[in-house]
Amino acid sequence: MMNQEQAMKFKKLFEDQKSALLYSYKFMNEDFNLSSDEMSDEIDLSSAELEQNMKMRLRNREALFLKKIDEALEKIQAGTFGVCDCCDQNIEQSRLEVRPTANLCLSCKEEEEMRETRSADGRKSKSIGIRASLRIA
Ligand SMILES: [Zn+2]
Numbered sequence: 001m002m003n004q005e006q007a008m009k010f011k012k013l014f015e016d017q018k019s020a021l022l023y024s025y026k027f028m029n030e031d032f033n034l035s036s037d038e039m040s041d042e043i044d045l046s047s048a049e050l051e052q053n054m055k056m057r058l059r060n061r062e063a064l065f066l067k068k069i070d071e072a073l074e075k076i077q078a079g080t081f082g083v084c085d086c087c088d089q090n091i092e093q094s095r096l097e098v099r100p101t102a103n104l105c106l107s108c109k110e111e112e113e114m115r116e117t118r119s120a121d122g123r124k125s126k127s128i129g130i131r132a133s134l135r136i137a
Pocket of ligand 1: 084085086087088089104105106107108109
C-alpha cells in the first residue's frame with residue numbers, strides 16, 4: 001500500500017489527465033460537426049471520411065485511456081491503487097511513475113508479455129522466414 005500523500009499525488013495527476021481528455025473530446029466533437037456540414041462536395045467526401053476515421057480511432061484510444069484513469073481513480077478511492085491485479089503485491093513505485101495506470105507489477109507484466117509473444121510465435125517465425133529468404137535473394 002502506498003501512503004496517503006503518494007495516493008493524492010496520483011489522484012491529482014489522473015484528475016488533470018481526465019479533464020485534459022474531456023476538453024479535447026469536446027473540442028474534437030465541435031470540429032467534427034463542422035466538417036460534416038461541409039461534406040456537400042463529393043470530392044471532399046473521401047478525405048472527410050478519412051479524417052473521420054482517424055478521429056474515431058483517436059477517440060477510441062482516448063476512451064480506453066479515460067476508462068483506465070477512471071479505474072485508477074476508483075482504486076485510489078478504495079485504497080487499492082498501486083496493488084497488482086494479478087498477485088496482490090505492490091506495483092513498483094518507479095513503474096507507477098512511468099506508467100501511472102499500470103495495473104500489473106513488473107514481473108506479472110513480463111509474464112503476460114511472454115505469454116503474448118509465445119502465442120504469436122507461429123506468425124512471427126513465418127515472417128522471419130520470408131525476410132530471411134529475401135535477404136538471400
Ligand atoms: Zn504482480
